[in-house]
Amino acid sequence: MTGVLLIAFLIGQSAPKGFTFKAFDTPNDQGNSITLEWSGDTTPIKIVRIFRADNAVGPFTPAKILFGNIHSYDDKDVQDGKPYYYKIILITTENEIIASPVLGPVSSKPSWFDMSKLPLFIVLSFYILVLLYYILSARKGKEIKLRPIAGLNAIDEAVGRAAEMGRPILFTTGLLSIDNLSTIAALNILAHVAKKAAQYQTRLIVPNYNPAVYTVAEAIVRESFLAAGRPDLFNSDDIFYISSRQFGYAAGVTGVMLREKTAAHFFMGYYFAEALLLTEVGASTGAIQVAGTDAITQLPFFIVTCDYTLIGEELYAASAYLSKDALLSATIKGQDIMKAVIIAFLVILFFVAIGAESLAMKVANLL
Amino acid sequence: MKRFLSRTLPLLMVLIFGVLGAIQYFVPHKVSQVYYRTILTWSIGVSSMAVIMAAISFLRYHYKKIMSSEGDTLYSSIALVAFLAMLGFGAFGTDKGSLFYQFYQNIFVPINSTMFSLLAFYMASASYRAFRAKTFEAALLLTAAIIVILGTTPVGSSIFLDKVTMWIMSIPNLAQKRGILIGVGLGATATSLKIILGIEKNWLGG
Numbered sequence: 025m026t027g028v029l030l031i032a033f034l035i036g037q038s039a040p041k042g043f044t045f046k047a048f049d050t051p052n053d054q055g056n057s058i059t060l061e062w063s064g065d066t067t068p069i070k071i072v073r074i075f076r077a078d079n080a081v082g083p084f085t086p087a088k089i090l091f092g093n094i095h096s097y098d099d100k101d102v103q104d105g106k107p108y109y110y111k112i113i114l115i116t117t118e119n120e121i122i123a124s125p126v127l128g129p130v131s132s133k134p135s136w137f138d139m140s141k142l143p144l145f146i147v148l149s150f151y152i153l154v155l156l157y158y159i160l161s162a163r164k165g166k167e168i169k170l171r172p173i174a175g176l177n178a179i180d181e182a183v184g185r186a187a188e189m190g191r192p193i194l195f196t197t198g199l200l201s202i203d204n205l206s207t208i209a210a211l212n213i214l215a216h217v218a219k220k221a222a223q224y225q226t227r228l229i230v231p232n233y234n235p236a237v238y239t240v241a242e243a244i245v246r247e248s249f250l251a252a253g254r255p256d257l258f259n260s261d262d263i264f265y266i267s268s269r270q271f272g273y274a275a276g277v278t279g280v281m282l283r284e285k286t287a288a289h290f291f292m293g294y295y296f297a298e299a300l301l302l303t304e305v306g307a308s309t310g311a312i313q314v315a316g317t318d319a320i321t322q323l324p325f326f327i328v329t330c331d332y333t334l335i336g337e338e339l340y341a342a343s344a345y346l347s348k349d350a351l352l353s354a355t356i357k358g359q360d361i362m363k364a365v366i367i368a369f370l371v372i373l374f375f376v377a378i379g380a381e382s383l384a385m386k387v388a389n390l391l
Numbered sequence: 392m393k394r395f396l397s398r399t400l401p402l403l404m405v406l407i408f409g410v411l412g413a414i415q416y417f418v419p420h421k422v423s424q425v426y427y428r429t430i431l432t433w434s435i436g437v438s439s440m441a442v443i444m445a446a447i448s449f450l451r452y453h454y455k456k457i458m459s460s461e462g463d464t465l466y467s468s469i470a471l472v473a474f475l476a477m478l479g480f481g482a483f484g485t486d487k488g489s490l491f492y493q494f495y496q497n498i499f500v501p502i503n504s505t506m507f508s509l510l511a512f513y514m515a516s517a518s519y520r521a522f523r524a525k526t527f528e529a530a531l532l533l534t535a536a537i538i539v540i541l542g543t544t545p546v547g548s549s550i551f552l553d554k555v556t557m558w559i560m561s562i563p564n565l566a567q568k569r570g571i572l573i574g575v576g577l578g579a580t581a582t583s584l585k586i587i588l589g590i591e592k593n594w595l596g597g
Contacts, residue, residue: 054421057502118484134420141417148580201433205579208586208594217569235445236438247397247595264452265445269499271506283463299508303512318575320568328521337573340578343584343593352589355581362577 042389045124055104061096062112066122068093070107076108080126083222084111093126098338107131108280119278137370155358162354163363170353175314176345182288185216187224191287192262193217195230196277198293198317199270202236205340210292210296210344211237211244213316217290218248229281232262234271238265274298278305291330294337296320303329316342402589409587535559582596 031297043064050057051253072094075084086097087110102108107129114122162168186193195217197210214230221228230245232238242263249258266276278301281289289306291299291313299315299322306313307329315326326333334342337359346351408430415423451468456467480491524530541547542556585591 051417054419054424057524071581136418136420138417138419145417151577151580152584153467154459155581159588159590199436207584209582212582212591212593232445235441238448239441239444244594254423261452261455265448268445269503271503275506279466292462297507300505300510300517304517318571318579320571323548323571324521325517328425328517337574337578340582347593352585355590359574359577366573 030109042124043346044125045112047108047127049130049132049311049318050098052138055132056102058099058102058108058110058130058132059096059129060110060112062114062124063095064122066114066116066189067116067120069095069114070119071118072097073100073115075111075113077111078106078108080109080128084109086286087274089363090111098245104132104368105133105384123191139241151358151362153359155355156359158354158358159351161364162350164376166315168350168357170345171358173334173340173341173345175316175332175334175340176342177212177219178314179290179342179346180220180292182331183220183226183315185312186287187226189287190226192227192229193221194277194281194284194285194288194306194311195228195290196292197230197234197237197241198234198291198295199233199273199298200294201234202240202295206294207234207237209241209340210316213290213292213346214241215248215341216343216346217246218245222249222252222254225254225257227259229264229284229286230264231273231277232264233266233268235265235268235269238263244301250262270296271301274301277378281309281311285309289313289330291317291326292334292342293317294319295326300325300329308329398592398595401595403593406587406589409583413587 043066044062046059048061048155050058050059050326062072070091070093072088072090073086074088076087076095076099077084083164087101088097090097099108099110108131110124110127110130111126112124116122129375151288158168183193195214197214198204200207202208218228220226228245230241232241242260244259245263246255246258267273280286282305286309289303289311291302291306292315295302295317296319299317299319303313303315303326313330313332314332314334316339317323317326318336318339320336323333323335327335340354342358344356393483411426412430414428428508453467453471453474457464457471477491477494478487480494483489483491485491485495518536520531521529522536524533538552538560539556540557541550542554547553547556580593586594
């Protein structure tokens, strides 16, 4: 085999016709990586041997041996800024040997911008500008009207009902940690519910799944009771940690529902299979139930078992809607505008795709 | 000073780390990766502290329940004993064959599976409520559900309902899922921007 490789080295000063080899700095990375690619008409590749050198005349030392029909390799054992030279030898399943010419010099360098994320960056920048425009408009006093959302109106109704019945409210923030946006949206709603509960002098129970969320939820409820002018009603024992086990948590929360006879249940945030366990038991107690989630797989269960459900983006809009704050509401207007832009864009692309297809068919018929 | 620590400082930190987090997503450079790993390490550290707080909360909650003798002390007693026992067993190792492992496998896992299996019954009762064709939408839901259920059975395949099922799942169902996901993405971005700019302060208690 060594002899074969040596011959391949000697004769392989240029790639066979129709076969290309490339060596280049791996794009959009943190550096220390050179990408090698090879392609061409051949039977499947069996073995790839990669040799590397610091200069064009060598000596080339084995850098990697790959098995299988592979067509690229990222050499991550390189130093940024240092030039490297490569030779690649391919052995096909029919024992044909294809040797590359000397590739290089090529050196790696870190990228300051991930170009593969450029489309997202452009769309995001446009969206942020739209949001900022409406925020600034609201700051100047422009009135923003919001369409009524039944699920959001039901939040105050549920708190009111619990107050009338003199029974506690139960609020859960889902199963994800504090770094998840749906949890943050749930905590924003918790602040509003806590203020209402304090105003109506109603007990608020917040059982938690995640330790980090528990600590934040306790602080939020305490601050909300303080903001509502009723710090005396705040009971830290009502915001507690149950378990970080999915069904252990579900068992704990359903136990609280049955023992404490809670009158209003809020299920906000992200849920998994325990969603139905929680809401079915909740429904059986006769409590008013309001859910809000962006967990698509659990939405049908919430819709079936809860009185009101905030679907997807309504969860994020809730805080702004409930606070009636003009600056917060302004972003909802921005969201609607962006949705309209996306819909228009999709419709245009739809017709362009149809037009392109029919044009291609006409050209094919002509030929 | 209290206001600075409870309001101004958190808002300032959110602004700085929020902007840096957004920039980091688009920058693959080593500097950006080092920053990301540092933030991750910090968040693990903070989470570890939260676990201690949560354990204290757990113990306090059940201890008070037992002491208050409200009539439901049994479950709290079991929870406390189980917590302390597993904590003790865990101190001597969690490897296969250890007491911790034996209790986990032979007590916790079966209980967990039992809870999960309850889901089947809850699903049946929830479906019963959902599938009562009282309105046009409910009737539509019922029809779609019957087709999808039958379409995934051998009977359904024999009468070509599998193809209708595939169409329902891949066209109208997928379209609404994508619609919701686009809305969620826009909502999440708007919420992030509001928090970073300090417009949304509810997470600080309003």
